[in-house]
Amino acid sequence: MKKKVKSFCRNCGALCPMELTVEDGRLTGAVGDGSASPYGAYMCVKGQSSVDFHNGAEDRLLTSYQRTPSGAHVSIDAELALQEIGDQLATLVARYGPRSVAVFHGTGAYRSVLGGMLEKAFLSAIGSPNLFSTMTIDQSAKWVTAGRLGAMASGKPALEDVDLAVIVGNNPLVTHQTYPFTAGESGAPGRAYAAARARGTRIIVIDPRRTETARYADLLIQPLPGQDAVLFAAIAHILLRDNSYNKAFCERFVSQLDRLREEVAAFTPEFAATRADVPVEQIEEAARWIGEAQRPFVGSGTGPSMSAHSNLSDHMIEVVNALVGGYRRAGDRVRNPGTLKPRKLVERAVAPGRSWTRGDKCRTVDIGKLFGEFPTALLPREIQQPGPDRIRALIVFGGNPVMALGDPERAIPAFEQLDLLVSLDARHNETTAMSDYVIATSQHFERHDLSIPGDSLYPRAFAQYAAPVVDKPPGVIHDWEFFWAVAARMGKSLTLKYWSYGLDYDAIAEGMPLSLEQKPDPEAMLRFLCKDSRVSFDQLLANPGGVRPQLPPEYVHQAPKDNGARLELCPDDVAAELRAVWEETPDTEFKYLLTCRRILEAMNSAYRAARRTRQRYPENWMYMNPDDMAEEGLADGDSAKLSSSVGSIVGKVKAEERLRRGVISMTHMFGAMLPGNDEQQGGYTGRLTSLEAPLEAINFMPRFSGVPVNVGPAHSTAGQGRENQ
Ligand SMILES: Nc1nc2c(c(=O)[nH]1)N[C@H]1C(S)=C(S)[C@@H](COP(=O)(O)OP(=O)(O)OC[C@H]3O[C@@H](n4cnc5c(=O)[nH]c(N)nc54)[C@H](O)[C@@H]3O)O[C@H]1N2
Ligand SMILES: Nc1nc2c(c(=O)[nH]1)N[C@H]1C(S)=C(S)[C@@H](COP(=O)(O)OP(=O)(O)OC[C@H]3O[C@@H](n4cnc5c(=O)[nH]c(N)nc54)[C@H](O)[C@@H]3O)O[C@H]1N2
Ligand code: SF4
Ligand SMILES: [Mo]
Numbered sequence: 001m002k003k004k005v006k007s008f009c010r011n012c013g014a015l016c017p018m019e020l021t022v023e024d025g026r027l028t029g030a031v032g033d034g035s036a037s038p039y040g041a042y043m044c045v046k047g048q049s050s051v052d053f054h055n056g057a058e059d060r061l062l063t064s065y066q067r068t069p070s071g072a073h074v075s076i077d078a079e080l081a082l083q084e085i086g087d088q089l090a091t092l093v094a095r096y097g098p099r100s101v102a103v104f105h106g107t108g109a110y111r112s113v114l115g116g117m118l119e120k121a122f123l124s125a126i127g128s129p130n131l132f133s134t135m136t137i138d139q140s141a142k143w144v145t146a147g148r149l150g151a152m153a154s155g156k157p158a159l160e161d162v163d164l165a166v167i168v169g170n171n172p173l174v175t176h177q178t179y180p181f182t183a184g185e186s187g188a189p190g191r192a193y194a195a196a197r198a199r200g201t202r203i204i205v206i207d208p209r210r211t212e213t214a215r216y217a218d219l220l221i222q223p224l225p226g227q228d229a230v231l232f233a234a235i236a237h238i239l240l241r242d243n244s245y246n247k248a249f250c251e252r253f254v255s256q257l258d259r260l261r262e263e264v265a266a267f268t269p270e271f272a273a274t275r276a277d278v279p280v281e282q283i284e285e286a287a288r289w290i291g292e293a294q295r296p297f298v299g300s301g302t303g304p305s306m307s308a309h310s311n312l313s314d315h316m317i318e319v320v321n322a323l324v325g326g327y328r329r330a331g332d333r334v335r336n337p338g339t340l341k342p343r344k345l346v347e348r349a350v351a352p353g354r355s356w357t358r359g360d361k362c363r364t365v366d367i368g369k370l371f372g373e374f375p376t377a378l379l380p381r382e383i384q385q386p387g388p389d390r391i392r393a394l395i396v397f398g399g400n401p402v403m404a405l406g407d408p409e410r411a412i413p414a415f416e417q418l419d420l421l422v423s424l425d426a427r428h429n430e431t432t433a434m435s436d437y438v439i440a441t442s443q444h445f446e447r448h449d450l451s452i453p454g455d456s457l458y459p460r461a462f463a464q465y466a467a468p469v470v471d472k473p474p475g476v477i478h479d480w481e482f483f484w485a486v487a488a489r490m491g492k493s494l495t496l497k498y499w500s501y502g503l504d505y506d507a508i509a510e511g512m513p514l515s516l517e518q519k520p521d522p523e524a525m526l527r528f529l530c531k532d533s534r535v536s537f538d539q540l541l542a543n544p545g546g547v548r549p550q551l552p553p554e555y556v557h558q559a560p561k562d563n564g565a566r567l568e569l570c571p572d573d574v575a576a577e578l579r580a581v582w583e584e585t586p587d588t589e590f591k592y593l594l595t596c597r598r599i600l601e602a603m604n605s606a607y608r609a610a611r612r613t614r615q616r617y618p619e620n621w622m623y624m625n626p627d628d629m630a631e632e633g634l635a636d637g638d639s640a641k642l643s644s645s646v647g648s649i650v651g652k653v654k655a656e657e658r659l660r661r662g663v664i665s666m667t668h669m670f671g672a673m674l675p676g677n678d679e680q681q682g683g684y685t686g687r688l689t690s691l692e693a694p695l696e697a698i699n700f701m702p703r704f705s706g707v708p709v710n711v712g713p714a715h716s717t718a719g720q721g722r723e724n725q
Helices: 045-054 078-096 113-126 141-149 189-198 228-241 247-253 257-264 269-276 280-292 302-306 310-323 376-384 408-416 479-489 522-529 537-542 572-583 611-616 626-632
Strands: 002-008 017-023 026-032 064-067 073-076 101-105 131-133 164-168 202-206 219-221 296-300 393-397 420-425 437-440 592-597 622-624 639-643 648-655 663-667 707-713
Touching: 026 045, 045 611, 064 078, 073 078, 078 101, 078 393, 078 420, 078 437, 078 479, 101 113, 101 376, 113 479, 113 522, 131 376, 141 302, 141 310, 164 280, 189 202, 202 280, 219 280, 228 257, 228 269, 228 280, 228 302, 228 310, 228 572, 247 310, 257 572, 269 280, 296 302, 296 310, 302 310, 302 592, 310 572, 376 408, 622 626, 626 648
Parallel strands: 101 131, 101 393, 164 202, 164 296, 202 219, 393 420, 420 437, 592 663, 622 648
Antiparallel strands: 002 017, 017 026, 064 073, 064 437, 592 707, 622 663, 639 648, 639 707
8 A cells, every 4th residue: 555644854954844655564755845844845865865774775773782792793682682771870870970871962863852852861860961962073163152252142044034144164055054053944955045146145155165055155265274263353353444343233232342353453364365375355355245234144064163273263253243243133033933942032142151161070171061061072081081980881872973083093992991882773883883782773754753953943933743654663662762761770760851952951840750660652752842832732743744833923022121241252262262373383294184075965974875875975085176186196086095193094086176275075974984994985084083182172172174184195104193103
């Protein structure tokens, strides 16, 4: 029997509504469903790959595994695995305290809604502060900026409402990652930019590569990576020089403007043009457009957040946005006021909180939490540095941290030192390979979900519920079942709460206590999460394509009185970082800077083995500008070696004229993790990154982009990394 069923994709933040074809209990096809979608009908190639995955592609895990003392994995019944894990965790907590247990929340966990909520409930119930996630090895510079500069409670405008979008180191056409960090729409991003251009919106893209997104740019600037702090300090310099900043906004909402003026005085456009190696006219032109715009939005993606001086770069990008008032203002239309969790937006500043200076601290450095999490790059140290409260058990939920961290020489020994490493995943990866238990979990179309991750990000108010479309295979459990069952085995009952970023789980008042004995009903849990929703759970059940509530127009409210909070443009640490960057001398030891780029077919390390990925990317090419290749005597397909200060990788070069000179671009979490296999798969960029230095202050962000490297012959022994130092 053949039927069509509505659902939504959970591979990335776009959460595209889909219509699936089910034949005799098996998924056979998927198309984008535009019936209620906030983006219209849209689906990318990974939508189809996820259907293949359900049907067993990429050697999907169909049973849980346990690692034997010899290192081999043998299949184990999930119930038994949960009992053993619960018992081991209870023993560790009894002996060493709750801090001996940590959770790593990976990219695959973000859209497993009940799993994510019960993960937080689990940590809260056992009393461990040890939450790590990809956030701190991604764009946590944005959280550092919110902590040092503050934020506007009204948020940033929708693409539909801006007349200028400045997109720095972000490629939404491929990654579907835009709002709230940059102006854009996650689903059908190209359509949204084309419509914006048709409305007269100007778009500036700043990226060393002429990206797919740059197709929509009115101005493209291709700087050297790692120079965004300098570029945006110069743009701030011009805005202040020309008096083209938004004085009315600044008078009301910012402080330290004079201090900023002094500190950016030295960052002339000429200085920035030399540093970033771009024409000075482009910097002047960008600054002029930013100053002229009535409704600007200046934002960035991973590029600046992963390069040198990432925290400062992000801060200076936000400073420029603040100088021109790039926020929703009182009286502005709010196009998506939230559906499952309605929001009332008020125009007021939120003072910088510097959360890392208080509360629970890491054990190895005096740094507290950033948005409720410890820095992931410190995980190896928190595991390895001796002491009674070191991390001894790590639960990896939907992630591949051994590879995501980079610096495998540092990361692998740390993971090996754990007493207990558990992975919850549906495919094997480099981390499951090291895990003591691998729990095979259900996949997207086999479980209950709710569009909570998109609730405040969709361009329009929209909500969707997804019921299981097909049965999960018999040996597989749901993510949330893991946390419930292990906690129950430890004698801890969980309380489900509607958690979202920035909230302290313990402090959320309302919750749904879950029984210790009786497994909770996923539908009842989702019904609870819809408690405050504008659309009832029953309405969502009745409309599987999703609901766009018809709401009277909502606007940003004026604050009843001035709360005294201001956006602090130039605090002491930022001023000191600006001076250090200005004084920096160019690196002459390395000739190139390695950047990363994402590919449409894969999602970090997931879907690397999908058919469509393999066809297009049989290996991790090293993309280079053709003139650089000629200078190095390299032709397309030649093998070459990249060496950084800590390691080297081998791969085949490919000419890409979109890339500016002096920059090499590769995909992250792709290729062979360990030396020796590069020849078939290409190299893994993480081997060029260090988890020791240089790490950023506060979030301990490693350098994943703009990594200084040299190019040499594939079989030379020069630059072999630490072993030669
Ligand atoms: N298809 C697909 N989608 C994904 C992912 C995926 O792997 N595949 N990953 C998801 C994840 S986890 C994330 S975090 C997001 C990331 O989403 P994006 O931030 O859009 O990620 P990238 O495509 O890597 O884009 C980064 C851009 O920054 C540029 N860049 C590098 N260094 C610098 C620099 O120093 N300065 C400037 N100005 N630009 C620089 C690069 O050339 C590149 O074009 O995507 C998500 N979506
Ligand atoms: N050198 C370098 N390193 C980087 C980056 C870079 O650009 N360059 N990017 C960084 C960034 S932005 C990120 S986000 C991290 C990514 O780091 P991770 O999140 O650790 O890596 P992923 O490969 O995304 O792992 C996701 C896993 O989740 C699984 N999964 C998918 N859906 C589900 C689900 O519903 N349930 C469960 N249980 N599992 C699921 C997938 O099978 C996959 O194995 O890497 C970081 N590391
Ligand atoms: S953009 Fe692609 S991967 Fe992301 S939700 Fe839509 S179909 Fe899925
Ligand atoms: Mo990410």
